[in-house]
Structure formats: structure tokens, C-alpha cells
Amino acid sequence: MQTAEGGIRGVGGSPEVEATALAALALLGQGTTMTNGDGREVLSRCVGWLLAQQTDDGGLAPQGAEQVQHHALATYALAEAYGLGFALNLRGGLQAALAWLGAQRGPDGGFGDAQTTAMAVMAMVSVQFFKVEPPCAPKSVVEWFDTHPAENDRKALPAELLARLFVGQNVKQNEGQLEAARRVFADRGGEDPWLEFWASHLAYQIGGDDWRGWMVRLREIAQLQEKSESASNGSWMAVGGRAQSSTTALRVLSLEAMARYTRMVR
Numbered sequence: 001m002q003t004a005e006g007g008i009r010g011v012g013g014s015p016e017v018e019a020t021a022l023a024a025l026a027l028l029g030q031g032t033t034m035t036n037g038d039g040r041e042v043l044s045r046c047v048g049w050l051l052a053q054q055t056d057d058g059g060l061a062p063q064g065a066e067q068v069q070h071h072a073l074a075t076y077a078l079a080e081a082y083g084l085g086f087a088l089n090l091r092g093g094l095q096a097a098l099a100w101l102g103a104q105r106g107p108d109g110g111f112g113d114a115q116t117t118a119m120a121v122m123a124m125v126s127v128q129f130f131k132v133e134p135p136c137a138p139k140s141v142v143e144w145f146d147t148h149p150a151e152n153d154r155k156a157l158p159a160e161l162l163a164r165l166f167v168g169q170n171v172k173q174n175e176g177q178l179e180a181a182r183r184v185f186a187d188r189g190g191e192d193p194w195l196e197f198w199a200s201h202l203a204y205q206i207g208g209d210d211w212r213g214w215m216v217r218l219r220e221i222a223q224l225q226e227k228s229e230s231a232s233n234g235s236w237m238a239v240g241g242r243a244q245s246s247t248t249a250l251r252v253l254s255l256e257a258m259a260r261y262t263r264m265v266r
Contacts, residue, residue, distance in 0.1 A: 001245045005052070006045030010243035017053060017061045017070045018242075020046050021077040022249035028077070029256040033085030047081045050074050051093045058100030068104045069116040075101055076123040083130030091132070098127060102135020110144035114156030115194070117144055118163040125166045139167045151180060158184045158198035165205045170265040172206055185210055188217050192240035193250035196221065200254035205263055221251050 001008050001023075007015020008023045024046040032039040034047065053074075054060050060078075061070035075097040082090040101120060104111055111117040121141050124134035142163055150156035161171050161181050171177040184199050196217070203214035226232045236251050238244040253260070 002042060002045060003049075006047075006049030008046065008245050008249075010245055015049065016243065016246070017050065017074050018066075019245040019249065020049055021070070021074040022246055022253065024050070024077040024081060026249045026252040026256070028080045028084055029253055029260045034081055034087045035085055043081065047078065047087075047090065050078065051090075054093055054096065058096035058098075060097055060100075068101075068111055069113075069119055071097065071104075072101055072111070072116060072119040072123050076119065076126055079123055079126040079130060079132070082132070083126070094127065094132060098124070098132070098135050105136060105141070108144060108147070109141060110148060111141075114145070114148065114150040114153060115159045115198075117141060117148075118156075118159035118198075121163040121166055142167045142169070154184065154187065155192060155195045155198065157181075158195065158202045162198055162202045162205065165202070165264050168264065172265065178206070181206060182210065185214050193236075193242055193247045193254075194240065196254045197250045200257040201261070204257040205261070205265070207263060218255060218257075221254060225251075 001019075003009060003015050005015065006020075008019040010016030010019040024043055027037070027039045027043045027046075031037055032043050034040060034044050037043075050060060059067075059071055060074040061067045075094070078090055078094045078097060081087055082094050101123065106112065111120045121138045124136070124138045124141070127134050128138065145160045145164065150160040157180055161177055164171055164177070171181060181202060185203055200214065200218065203211045224236055226235050226237070232244070235244055235248045238247050240247065242250070
């Protein structure tokens with residue numbers, strides 16, 4: 001699915017920022033870095049393609065309704081590629097991407113909607129972990145959810161709760177938030193790969209019976225993988241309005257939830 005230039009093909013066969021960033025994160029999640037692992041060449045070309053999209057002001061994604069979310073996702077991928085592989089040559093592009101992201105923060109403290117705000121938090125927490133200064137304190141961004149709760153949005157709710165966990169808030173000790181998480185898990189994710197992504201990472205972070213119950217859904221996801229001899233071998237069919245490549249990368253990331261991060265709260 002990778003073009004000669006390094007981008008991952010999305011809808012219509014053209015390379016997309018979302019598909020490329022997700023593929024990079026999936027490779028990083030199974031231990032590949034810019035210098036080690038069987039997928040290092042694919043990863044390096046993904047990262048190179050993302051940086052080739054960067055504009056003079058630091059933006060990584062084309063204009064459109066999902067520009068900020070896709071930019072935050074690409075920044076998140078660059079942060080992991082930089083930190084996990086000690087790829088110091090990425091620092092300049094990463095810092096420019098962070099500056100652009102910070103400039104998109106609204107007067108209310110968020111980044112437009114719950115999923116975009118949560119993705120911005122994940123990108124900023126990641127760079128902070130790797131000793132790069134984020135454009136603002138991730139904890140201050142999470143405060144946006146206090147006045148913009150995602151309680152009625154199935155996909156945004158696990159994104160909000162995961163963002164809270166990323167900044168150290170213990171949703172397990174908040175009765176309302178824990179009950180909300182369990183509503184997500186009971187719904188089993190439906191057919192939306194982004195919902196599965198947020199919920200899988202959230203379930204692992206909460207742990208216990210909630211995680212064991214969600215593993216049933218992960219086994220179901222794994223069984224949907226294409227195992228024929230066709231060109232789609234190893235992929236998942238496109239669902240939720242995403243490209244086949246994005247769906248596949250998101251489902252790989254969901255299956256990697258237990259390996260990508262330790263539990264942030266006990």
C-alpha cells in the first residue's frame with residue numbers, strides 16, 4: 001500500500017496523511033524504529049513522506065474538516081518515531097509541527113472537537129515523555145473536557161477518558177467516568193475502527209474484568225482479518241468510512257493496546 005514516495009494509499013489509491021501516520025504508529029507499536037526491525041524501511045519512508053508534506057508554517061495535513069485532527073495524528077507519529085528511535089534528525093520537523101498544533105488551540109482551550117482534542121493531548125504527552133517541550137501543558141488541554149463533556153458521543157467518550165488517563169487523571173476512581181467507560185465496552189465498538197482504537201487503549205488502561213471482557217471483542221476483530229492469497233492478505237476490509245489501509249492500521253493498533261503503553265494509573 002506504500003507509494004514510491006513513501007505515503008500509504010488511502011481512499012481512491014492516493015496517499016493520505018491519516019493512513020500514513022497510522023501505518024507508522026502501527027509499525028512503531030510492534031517494536032520497529034527508524035533503524036531497527038523488519039519494517040524500518042517502510043517506517044522511514046512513511047516518516048519521510050509525512051515531513052515532505054510539511055508546509056512552511058509547520059502544518060502536516062491538507063486543509064479540510066479533519067486537518068487539525070490529521071495533523072495531530074501525524075505529529076503523534078513523528079513524536080514516537082523521534083523518541084523510540086533516537087532519530088534526532090526529526091526534531092526540527094517535530095518542533096515545527098508542535099508549533100502549528102499549538103496555534104490551532106481555540107480560545108476555549110480545546111482543539112475544536114473531542115477526538116481532535118484527545119489526539120492533540122496524546123501527541124503532546126508523547127513529546128513531553130521524550131523531553132521535547134509541547135506548545136502547552138497537556139493537563140490544561142484536558143480541562144476543556146470539563147466544560148465540553150463527550151457523554152453523548154460514542155466515539156468521543158473513550159477518546160476523552162483516554163486523554164484524561166494520559167495526563168494522570170484516574171478515571172477508575174471517578175464513579176461517573178468509570179460507568180461511562182463501561183457503557184463503551186458494553187457496546188463492543190460496533191464497526192468503527194476509530195472507536196475500537198480508543199476503546200481498546202482505554203480498556204487496557206482500566207484493566208481487570210473490563211479489559212478481560214474487551215479482549216473478547218479483540219479476538220473477534222482478529223478473526224475478521226483477510227487470510228486469503230489475494231493482494232488483501234493480512235488486511236481488514238474498510239469499515240466506518242475509513243480507507244482499507246487506515247482500517248487495517250487502526251485494528252493493528254487496537255490489538256497492540258497491551259504492548260504500546262504500561263498502565264498509567266493503578
